[in-house]
Amino acid sequence: MALEVKVGVKGMTCASCVARVERALKRAPGVEEARVNLTTEEAFLRLQEGVDLGEVLKQVEEAGYEPVVARAEIPVKGMTCAACVARVERALKKLPGVLSAHVNLATEKAFVEYLPDTVTLPRLRQAIRDAGYEPLEVAQEEKRAPAYPLDLLIALPFAFLTLLLSMGPMLLPLPHLPPLFQVLTALPVLYAGRRFFRQALAEIRHRSLGMSTLVALGAGSAYLYSFLVLLFPTLFPEEARHLYLEAGAVILALILLGKHLEEKAKGKASEAIRKLLALRPKTARVVQEGEEKEIPAEALIPGDLVRVLPGERIPADGVVVEGFSHVDEAMLTGEPIPKAKKPGDEVVGGTVNGEGPLLIRVSRVGEATVLAQMARLVEEAQAYKPRVQEVADRIASVFVPIVLIIALITFTLWILYGPGLSYAFVALLSVLLIACPCAMGLATPAAIAVATGRAAQLGLLFRKGTALEALARADTVVLDKTGTLTQGKPTLTERLGFALDPLEALRLAAALERGSEHPIAKAVLDAAKDLSIPEAQAVRALPGEGIEGVVEGKKLYLGGPALMERLGVALPKEAWELSEKGYTPLYLADGERLLAAFGVFDPPKPEARRVVAALKALGLKPVLLTGDHPIPARRVAEALGIEEVLAGVRPEGKVEAIRHLQAQGRKVIFVGDGINDAAALAQADAGIALATGTDIAVEAGDVILLSPSLESLVDAILLARRTLRTIYLNFFWAYAYNILLIPVAAGILYPFTGLLLNPMLAAGAMTLSSLFVLSNSLRLKGFQPRSFTVA
Incomplete structure (x- = not known):
């Protein structure tokens, strides 16, 4: 079936532009028809099903025009596991005009790239709603109350009472009360866990099963079995007339507790962004016609004059007009030593003024400020999925159906060969409850959320999440000479x-x-x-x-x-x-x-030799790349301990030099200034740009180093390696847990030990699995800069 989309095209001025865009679009594979309207600046396309829209838009760019692409970040409420993530992504990708959709379980957000002329933001939200989840406005997200505490306050005490009524008389000198008391204490817990049943129905309706389906089937079966035994006892053999209300109640209470702890941990994983944005002061002291007036900082506009007293935070980006002081820029660069500021120097909103009053002319406000750009870059990097997560998502999409099949086979085998119905039922519940797709869904996003947030605090901005993986796997670091290894002040x-x-x-x-x-x-x-x-x-x-x-x-x-x-x-x-x-x-x-x-x-930077030695100790091969004459280039290289030198390379030749290294099978990091080296930064497996002043919107470069010290390059590589190790450990745990414990829950140890796993323990183990992944990821918050030292 043909697909029709509308693409906005910028830069067309005449009929020949229209013809050029149409020719470019018709060259793209899968384009059946292309019509371009100069008046509305739109292209109407009829595409074959399955066409890569990104490749079609590339043709427009190569023709010298700009396709209009919008990006949206949509908070999503109600996701619990990897299957939920896959469902939301599928729902968004189905829409005509959606170029890409990535959903992050740790931050509970969908990041969508789309054609605004074909699909609107309300339509994206509706697709999420149709998939069974609730898309939130940003304001709603800020007001969103914690999801679990109230239900948890109901579930925990009533689950404890149900357990006490059921098992207490066996352990303590307590009277046996009629089963009706268990029903009365178990029903409030069922109400508290209603979200799992509601979500399970949505999952079944959309034929995409997840964690909620397993929990609802496990806990619901315990309740249903118990009610049937109470209402129709003659339907069951005498030895099978057990109540499992305490199991159902404790299961729901434990999983609610686990989800509450998970929510708190996920909040910690992305708190770096909130901390960054919290640095913005609420008010500003504006100078107008010689008088000072306090106004909300968000009301500032470029050109306003602002007075900042000693010890105050600077309310917006700007330029010093009057005064001398030192400004603490640790939140921007990670460097603890304040920088001297004089008239003409740039300052960044959120940094702290030192000993002297400053008069500042505002240059950037709102989303254009360095602080807002930092937060945006961190969030965009958090949307990234490494290759290992893509594989995990495919596994997660079939994981729950496989678990259900295993549970049914377990139940059947126990009915046929086991001692009785109650044993079969216990094994069925345990298999349903111990399987944990949640840990798989959190393994990558939790680690990346913590790592990119911690990186931002250290003056390392990951513009692209792919850089984490590329940095961790690299074996060669190509360093530009002027301004990178040298001080850049010849x-x-x-x-x-x-x-x-x-x-x-x-x-x-x-x-x-x-x-x-x-x-x-x-x-x-x-x-x-x-x-x-x-x-x-x-x-x-x-x-x-x-x-x-x-x-x-x-x-x-x-x-x-x-x-x-x-x-x-x-x-x-x-x-x-x-x-x-x-x-x-x-x-x-x-x-x-x-x-x-x-x-x-141009003297080398003081730390350059230490950095080169550190790179070598990490097993990386440093290469000096410069347009300089070979003799002075080799002198610098020898002084720094670099053996491989590529000198006399013209700007356009830097890309070819990196391609040549990549052709040898090397994974290349290129470190340059982000302006003159844009093409080389883009060609490298990971491009690291040194930000100049307060310009962090370096278009090229996957990582931006905000710190003036080159040592932050070593920090970036170390953090990337540690993050990838954390992700692999998370996946090892998630898979090992399921592979080892599902057979135990099915009763594989029963013939040897006579023991069958209690469903309540299975629910507890499921909760612990997710908490392990989150707590392991949160260890990245403790990453310390300069943790690799060289004598």
Whole structure:
């Protein structure tokens, strides 16, 4: 059956744009028809069933236009296990126009990428509702009361009373009371556990069985069997006329308790985001016409002037206009030492002002602030599912039906070969109750939620959850030199004149470099700041070589050895020796002869050698990648202990260099500045970008290091490895638990020990399984930075 979708397309200006988009769309496999409307900026598509919509949109992007894609984060109430997650994801993915849907059980949220011209947010919510769950508005989620306490207050005391009435007389000198008393104490527990029965009906109706089905069948069977024995005792053999009301009541009470503890643990798993957002102050002191007025911080707009007193939190992102102070940016970078701030410096909302008052001009508010971006990036990373979780989801989707089959086979075998009906019933209940799909559903999201939250507290932002897995599996770390391994503040320390006086040559070189943002250009301009710098015309950058332009009527070239070689300019021995001394050489020529040479030195970061040693100790191979000349590059590499150097690589060649390493079977991490290295960051298995100032919206890079220290790179790798180990341990427990205990519940030990697992113990074991997974994941909160030290 053909599928019809509407896609918004940005960037079209004329009829030729329309034709280009239509051609691009028709090239995509599975597109039967494509019509584009310039007025509404929409494309109408008829697609074959099963077509990958993402691939179709890729054609639009490759044609140079932007498809309109929306992202929604929908809180979902009522999910209890991996089967629930699978059901919600299936319901969302069925909708035309949904590109991807990931549901996180730990944070109880659905993350959906969709085409807003085809499917609306209310329709997404309705799909979740149709699947048997309750989609919440963000405001509803903030007001949401804890789900279990009230029912738990009813269930625990009444379950205890039911157990006391049933088993108390066997253990204590208590009178045997009529069964009616057990019924009266067990019924309130049945009411308290009503959610499981309601959810089970929804699961059965949608033909997707989960934990609630098992609990409802287990506890419901205990209640039903007991009521039938009380009402129609003659239907049962005398030895089978037992009541199991205490089992049903205790089962429901234990599972409610387990779910309550699970809710609390899940809350702890994602509390890092709440803590981040809680750093925003509620009010701000605005200065208007010389007067100060306190207003709600959310009412600030860009351009407002805000006074921040010592010890106060800064209410929004901005620039210091007046005052000097030190600001504690630990929440942003993880660094405990406050940073000095003066007029012109950027500050971030939520950070704490130190000893001096500051006047700040607001630059970003609301969702545009660094704090809001951090919270958004953490939540997006938490939606990720590693490959192991995808396998687990497929298993979880068939797990409950398999358990039901095992339970029926167990019951049948006990009826045929066991001592009596009561034994068969106990084994049936135990199998239903001990099987735990909840632990499978929590194994990954709980660990990732804790890890990404802890990472944010340490100044490590995971933009993509895939980075956790890629970092943990990597064997090679490619490090850009300038600004990554070095301080990124090169200084011009050597000047050699050949056909020109060195100062005159520096004046001309500065004219060519004026306006450039390259660190070496800044070094030249800093050295020439006291000179009279002329204007340059026809300035043109020569990628990977340098720059050319006309200064005072002369055509001049400024660049490295590659440029001089192309121009055929001979370099005297003194000019060559700059490289051998460890400087980055910069040559000024007129096209025929060398006019002057400069030596630029960018010292390595103090921690760079320690970081390289730490990477090696972790079994990683460090590689230095730079556009610099091989000789100074090797000098830096030797000083830091790096054996493998890829030097003289042009910006466009960095991608090819990483591809070459990947072709050797290596898993590559690339560490760069996130701006000049965007393509290389995207090509690597994991791209790590160093944020500059307060710009954390680095488009390239799977991980952003907010800390100025390169040691946070080691922290990111260590945290990723520990997270993956935690996920594997969670899965080992979840599967080992089920594989070992389901046969025990079925009675495999009975022939040898004469013992049969009590259904109440089975329910308790089920609860403990989920709590183990959550508590194991919460151990990641204790991850400490710099935990890997090298002498």
